Amino acid sequence: MSSDKAQAYWKANLRLVLGCLAVWFVVSFLFGILLVDVLNAVQIGGYKLGFWFAQQGSIYTFVALVFFYASRMNKLDREFDVHED
């Protein structure tokens, strides 16, 4: 693989990772801790929203995030022709 292509692949990968980590930060640190009081003003069923993010929502988002990342990376691998087998 040419080094230009390798660099483009790596850059695309970094962009994807940064985007995913931004979501990771927002649902846990921002919604679950820093903005918890603001979000707690909203109530969903018996859950205050901030409390829900801290004990439930962040975990669901993490799961979705990892699978999203895995599928986008697999696509990226094929686009740049660096996939296995």
Next chain:
Amino acid sequence: MELQTLTYIVVGLTFALYMGIAVWARASTTSEFYVAGKGIHPVQNGMATAADWMSAASFISMAGLIAFKGYDASVYLMGWTGGYVLLAMLLAPYLRKYGKFTVPEFIGDRFYSRTARIVAVICLIVASLTYVIGQMKGIGVAFSRFLEVPFEAGLFAGMAIVFFYAVLGGMKGVTYTQIAQYVVLIFAYTVPAVFISLQLTGNPIPQLGLGSTMADGSGVYLLDKLDLVLGDLGFAAYTEQKGGTLNMVLLTLSLMIGTAGLPHVIMRFFTVPKVRDARSSAGWALVFIALLYTTAPAVGAMARLNLMNTIQTGPVAAVDANLAYADKPQWFTNWEKTGLLKYEDKNGDGKIQYYNDKSQSFAETADKAGWKGNEMVKVDRDIMVLANPEIAKLPNWVIALVAAGGIAAALSTAAGLLLAIASSISHDLMKGVFKPEITEKQELLYSRIAMAGAVLVAGYFGLNPPGFAAQVVALAFGLAASSLFPALMMGIFVKRINNKGAVAGMLAGLGSTLIYIFLYKGILFIPGTAMLADNPGGWMMGISPGAFGAVGALINFAVAYAVSNATEEPPEHIQHMVEDIRVPAGAGGASDH
């Protein structure tokens, strides 16, 4: 059938299963012993990773922690799951591409330094050993409480089982038993949770039950009810924040990067066939972990509510609204015997008053009612999950199941940790440093001997737990977060980091974290040598010793970057190696190297 007979049958059946798997999954090559021949399906690996990761602490202690800390315990929920996001995106696929057997091996190769490899081995052994002591203790406790055998006998039984399947099967045997153990532990955890959620809210799904109204027809939400019940007795509201915000953020971050840096978790991703399997396998691991971690908040809140309602049976300060000690239920007596639950009749009325006697605003009410202080002088957090089915009056087979689940959680984690220790001794120290000339067959023998030795050492510490056993968990995560994670991540993402930078960074991260922990917990945890008060008032900027790992990691990053840029570039073949790790193509299948 009687509870004890039932427990013997259930635990005995699970043990027979683990032994059967051990015989079936024998390891005959070093590749099988270290990485299960790199032939584990990503979903299976995810399940094994989940069992590997979820320890006696996750199974037994976490819901209890949540029950008594409420919202503040969210740091453990987010911290111990969020680490998998980092693992999936920053480490697992690249380390799988590199395709070696151990974590120190990667660090030694990437930073072309034997010193770096040895520092990594030391971090790995200290972190894993401190962690495994807790598992051994958990096994002993579960045995002694449920099978009513002495603590030592329980510990020996657990050691014998781990010895058998880990020495015989290595990673291959451990992986398949962990899959079985995951099934046992998740079943044992969710069944009582479903029952209790049904009882309290009428909703069989605990994750939804926690957000539902009470089933008593009052229309009050469970969490509101809990806040109310606790507030009436002078306790802080369950859903409100009690600790400092900066400490919560740093503790969450420390647990996340500590999780991603723990070698026994990382090495599970060496066992899958391909790079893309490593990515998806991290997702599957998180699914299986999330099943327990999203159930735990419901278990914690519902257990707390049940406990409060058992003792405070009517309106606060009303006559006959407190449980009489003579009428105490059987589980109360059972746990009193273990010393984990203690009652003291302070006002001599023969009834139990459980309230927050440190609350200023509640003091007047208590005084008027003739209460002379909180009479539940000890309620150990660890009993919540184990006592929960009994408190909720569930059938005996559910209680027997919980015992088997707790043992499965402790065994699976212990085996993973022991394997990490054994492989780094035989592969990194023996083969890598002292005796590079040994054949594969000899190495396999060494790894089995190292494994046996590790089981014995862990057993010894389980029997004679050092006084600091409970405190060293912070150390395990601190070490992984401040030394291993930054070194691994920079090794992949920053080409410019050279041997000097990596070693300096690891030592700086490690050193600063150790100093901070020792300042508050005592030098080498020796009582009386602590220099600062270990409470929120004494912590620098409110940062608890357990939360310092994140700061240590930052120091590691900064030092490694500065030293690397001030010294020469890494050699060309190392730069090529990093470029090669970054693309999936060309990863070896189930090959040796």
